[in-house]
Each structure stands twice: as C-alpha cells, then as structure tokens.
Amino acid sequence: MPSAPASPSTARAINDRLALRLLQEEGPLTASRLKELTGLSRPTVADLVERLRGAGLVRVVGESGAERRGPNAKLYGIVADRAHLAALDVRLRGVTVTVTDLLGAPLAEAAAPIGGDMDTGPAVERAATLLERTVRGAGATRLHTVGIGAPGLIDPATGALRDSAGLPAWHRRLVTVLRERTPATVLVENETNLAAVAELREGAARDRDTFVLLWLGHGVGAALVLEGAVRRGASGGAGEIGFLPVPGTGALPSAGDCSGGFHSLAGSAAVRALAAEYGIEARGSDTEGEPAGASAVRAALDRLGAYGAGAGAEAGLARAADAFLDALAERVALGAAAVSAVLDPGCVVLGGELGHAGGPALAARVEERLPPLSPLRTEVRATALGGAAVLRGALLTARDAAQDALFGAPPAPR
Template identity: 70%
Template structure:
C-alpha cells in the first residue's frame, strides 16, 4: 500500500534532516543526490523545513560556476536546548547544549550526604537553572539524566534502591515540576555510558559488546546486535551483586557487599593499592582516588615491583567479572569503562584480556574506555538530543513542535 502524500512528505523531511545532522550543511543539489528524490520534491521539502524554522541558509557552496553559488542549508541549532545530567552519590554534573549537541554551558556541584533530601534537590535544580541561564537558553526542550540504580522498564522511573540517596528519586520529579515544558527522562548511568562508548568511544566498531563499569561501584551494560538490553526488571548488568571468590561473605538482595563490587569498587581498589605499597601514590588529578592510584601505577610513578603487583592483582579481580560475562553472553568485546577503566588504559586492558583468554575458550578482546567517567554525560546528551530530534523532526513541519 502506497504511503499517503502527508506520510511521504514526513518521511522525506526526516531523511533530509538526518542527513543535515550527520553531514552538516548541504545544498539542495546535494540533498537531491543523497536522498535520490526529484528536484521539485527536494525544493518543496527545503521550503517546508525552512518555513517551520528547522533549517535556514547558513552560507553558499562556493562552487565555481556561472550564476550565483548554491545556498547551503543547515539545521537551526538553537531551535531547541537540551540538558544532560550525571547524578552521582556525592554530587551532580550538568551540561546544556543546542540541537546539534554543541555544549554551551557545563557545571557541577558536590552534594554532602548529610544535608537532607530537600536541600540536596534544591542544590541540584539550582545548578541546572544556572547552567541554562549561562547557556543563554530561554527554556529546555529535553532533559536526559543518568543515575545509578534500576530504572523501571514499565514506568521509566528510577526505582527505590537501598544504598542510594533519597534525593536521587526526588530530583527527577523536582526537575519536571520546575521545568514543566521540558521532557525529562532518566536512564541507568552505565547504560548511558555504553551508548556513548558505542557512538563516540572505545566500541565504535562494535554492535555487540559489554561495558564493564569501574568507578565508585562496579556495573555492566550489555549491547547486543546494536541494541541496549535492559532485562525483565531493568537490572541487566547489576554485576556488583555477582557472587565471586575472594570475599568474606555473599551479597544479599539489598547489599552488594561480598559481590564483585567488593573486588572492583573504588574502595576495594584503594585498599588493594595500599596493600601493594602504593599508599599516597595517586597522581593528584581530579576524580576518584582509586582512578588516580591506577593512573599513577600505569605511568610508573611507583616502584616497578609494587606497580606490577598492584596491576596484576587488579587484573585478576577484574577478569573474574569479565570472564563471567563472557561465559554467559559471548560478546567478543569487553570495554573497561568508568574512571578506573580509563585510568588503566591499554596496560590494564591487556592484562585483563590475557587472563580472560586463560579462563574462557571464547575469543574476547578487552579494550580501555576512551571516555571514562565522562561517558555518562555524553550518553545522557546523546539520548536527549535523539529524543528532541525525534519530536521536532517527526511532527508536522509547519507546526514545528515545542521550541527550546
């Protein structure tokens, strides 16, 4: 059954907008060549999208030919403004961007664990409002939030998880209340990091891989055949609860102590460094002390014997979690993410890969993250931008959609 004229126009408009997003400014002739549409059809869609405020003339092609140069059309970047948040146990980071993903403002604030839910939420919301003002935006179209914990697959809401601050759940509702015109959504932080690694980081050439998150805690995200897998309850990748050898107890339904978290979480990495004689060897850069210790070890800032002892022991621990994931999923690639994974770089990844090869018959490449802790913000921004574009690009072009 042939598409109706209105449906065909919407499909053509969306195709043209995606090309402008991916390729940058294009002439009508280039759009015709890339889409395969007729010259009159391209002329109509260009006029339609320009009238809607989604595209505008941004220059000329500079082609040397008779007559005027061809006009270059580009997406109107300030048609919508977006915010991305990385919500951690100890604070919040935020960035504000335009529709093309260009960062206009970025800020963060530490939040003490003892100040109470109300003040913590107010600090976080005020941070977002300041960033929006600094970016010169009147309002936000879409807000993407990355947070630790489980996301309910039915409601899309952050579930009440023990061990996480109460203000995390309240923040999502507070942002929606203070920004009533914005579309606010929340996703597990490790899932967002995996999306960023797939688009811009260490897994750009992989449509199947596992991100092993090594930061304050330990987690994992699973991407199979290009699709992020969340599981029946939204808990795919809760590897911190994985029972492992080498711990004094077993994890419970409410506490991951005794699980993989006890081997690879930040506190465990710091204790391991102390035991290997690397006390005080952190490189002094911003971020978790555990990442600084790993970075210093990789850089050779500690005695070689202590460094090798530490990196070998850490690789032994990480390989337990990695090999468990490989045995079940056979992803072919494991990316060591988070601040610790990035700090370890190729040197730690090679050690983990060698151990996984000994533990599993399944060929697996282990790679370091190229985005580290910043992957959560990048993933939140990517998802916010996609949601905004879906809303703006699929609506009636003459009606436009909600401006940002």
C-alpha cells in the same frame, strides 16, 4: 506477500527525516548536494526543503562558493536554536550540567558539589538551581529536553528512578522536582547505560553493535548493548554485576548486600586494600573526589613509568606496582569472563573512574587473562571518553528524543 507502497504522507516523512539526518551529519548542504545524497528528484528535494523551512527546521545559512549563484547555490542548515537541551550527570556527591543547542553544540557547563551530610531538600534545591542558572547563562530560552544520568535502577514500566539502598534520597526527588519546575521533557537513565550509549556512538565501541561496558568506580556495574540497543532486563536490573558470585571473596552476596560478590573484588574499597598489600598508597579517599581505587591504579602506573628501568630499590617499587596491576587484572577478568560466558559480546569496555585510570595498559592485562577462563574470544578495550561518558550519553539521549519530537520519529519498519 509484498508490502503495500508507502502512502504520499509516509513517503514525505521518510524523505524529510533522511534530509534532516544528512544535514545533521554533513552540515549545511545545497539542494543539489541533497539531491545527490538522497537520490531524490530535483522537484522532490525542492518540495522537502520548502516544507522543512516552513516548519522552522531548516533555513538558509549561506551560499556555496563552488557553485554558481542562484537557487541551487544556497546552503541549507538545521535551525540549531529551534530547541535547547540540557544533560545532568548526577553523582553521589555532586552534579554536573551542560546545555547545548539542538545539534549538541555546547553553550554552557557548570558543576556543584553536594555533600553527603546535606539534607534532601537543600540538596535538591542546589541541583535544580544549578540547572536553571546554567540554562539562563547559556541564553537557552527554548529548553526542550533534559537528560539525566544517575546511579540506580530505572523502572522499565514507568521510566522512574527506583529507590535503591545506599543512594541519596535527593536523587529520586530531583527528577520529580525538575519535572515540576521545567516545561521540558525530563528523561532519566542509569549512568552506566548512558556511558555505554556514548561509547557506542562516539567512543571505544564505535565499530561494534554488541559489547558490554564494565563500570569500575566506587562500585561496579555493567551495561549490555546487544545489536545496537541497551538491554535493561525485565525489572531494569540487567548488569548488576556487583552481586555476581565469584571465587575469592570468601562469602556470597545477598539480595540486599553485594558484599561477597564481584563488588568485593573490584569495587574501589577492595582495589584500595589490594594496592596496600603491594605497598601502593591511594591518594584521596572514597568519600570525595576520584575513587581511591582509581587513585591507586594511577599511582601504580606512575610508579611503573618512573622506575620501570631502575635498579635496586627503584626496581623493587616497579615490580610491586606491576604485581598489583596483574592481581587487579585477574580480579577484573573474573567478572569479564562471566559476562562473556553468558552473553558472548565479543568486546568488553572498561569504563568508570578505575577503567579510565587503568587505560589501555589495564585493558591489555585483563584481555591476556581471559583465554584460560573462557573459550569465547573477547576483546577488552579501555573507555575512550573517561569521565565525560555519562554526561555525553545523557546529552545524546536528550538530543535523540528532541529531534524525534521535532523532526518526526523515523517511520516504523513495514
């Protein structure tokens, strides 16, 4: 049975949303160009432009030099300062903030360390103050939406960050405090899921609608993107791959401890220990800065680059680095093969600090080791966004929410 034609108000909403999307993606456009891109009649385009101008969403930003001067020569653009956005990347030992306009153009960015020995109250105050100071410094007087990326699980029923063992108490308290102190909408999402959103929209998975992001950092995790949407699972725990039982650990994980699971093979501490077996020393530690496992991977790649063509002792150093990277790739491939066997995503993106450090070289080694483990063809790619992925994903999520609120959410399919 054919669906009923859209009502005039629904048709206007669809046309307005289409025009706003084109203005967002293409930049300022003339009415004539909007007519060409939308396929709408000239009177309909004229009506929607005036409607959007009256709503304060669109304004004249200039004139087109390619057309005669007159009504159709005006360039219309989205009012980018109609609302401001903020995104926070909340890590175990610090927070990074960025503030942008409605289209995502950066206005200010700042970061602050938060030591593991800092009490909850002072830690929350430092993070909240950083956001407020950055917003003021950016001149952002219309803060509309704040997106937060944090480790831990998000309750799918409430959207709240759940209490998780091993995570600082100030993470959960920060979300509550920001909702109390700012009139903006505050959204929180798991950091790995946000990194996957960024890779889907702007990074290594731009040409995929189904893939898995394998997060390799201090710990390990995964984000599942199926048919263009992040899947969180019934309790928000989809992707807790650190608990995955795998061979080679000598134990099994438990409900409260991922030791003995995939974490024991690919977490930063495990990678650092593996590197030491091959005489590769990680710079730094797992208590501050870059995870030691990522540092070890960088050191191995640097050694290969420096001594790969050497002889004698230099050749031995290069062989050790090469063997370490092979051993690491075998470990990562176990987790990737398990994910592929269950989900058949066709593509695994290696993210997190270790995935970024390993880059295409590590991704290629992991991909080489998958065929003997799984009959399903799986491409392995390195993150294209690196350490910026979580913050970028938080910003994209905030921008989508703000634009839906201001532009009107896309009408539901009939």
